[in-house]
Amino acid sequence: DAGVIQSPRHEVTEMGQEVTLRCKPISGHNSLFWYRQTMMRGLELLIYFNNNVPIDDSGMPEDRFSAKMPNASFSTLKIQPSEPRDSAVYFCASSLGGGNTGELFFGEGSRLTVL
């Protein structure tokens, strides 16, 4: 079975450029989560969707970050313009049932470096 698929796995870009990270959740899962992991701040929840609708985006750091889920099988996290402090590993995860009682399945992450 295919797990959560993220792309790109690695991205190096220059400050000011637009970055788009992509995620394909596990088929049949109705919740999707975007997390950011850094050494300093650990694992932070940025936003989560339930049935393609954003439920809580309180973790999105600022207006430069946006996330969409146009359908049940695809989500994007966009950073525009990117800054060096956005360098992190970004994880997408999906679950069946909202994530608070069920298991979260994580992708392998997208490692972003902003120079």
Add this chain to the structure above:
Amino acid sequence: GEDVEQSLFLSVREGDSSVINCTYTDSSSTYLYWYKQEPGAGLQLLTYIFSNMDMKQDQRLTVLLNKKDKHLSLRIADTQTGDSAIYFCAVSGNTGKLIFGQGTTLQVKP
């Protein structure tokens, strides 16, 4: 808001037991989880415990829950080098979101 705290690092010798500890602030969690992250990979659910239990054993893993003290621990018996990873405690807070601790890096020395 919900806070989940873990020690950052634990080093043990192969064959010894490892105990990773976690404390949390919100007691409304129905389930409490341990996730494992191997290098270069995402997190994977290792085990979980229902909040009305105080212990759960699964092969080499033992989870202990002290609800009064809001303390969760993960014991790994006969720790192997393949157990080297980052271990995350997670609880579902009163908002329903899953809140992760900072992660404990377990180093297993041969």
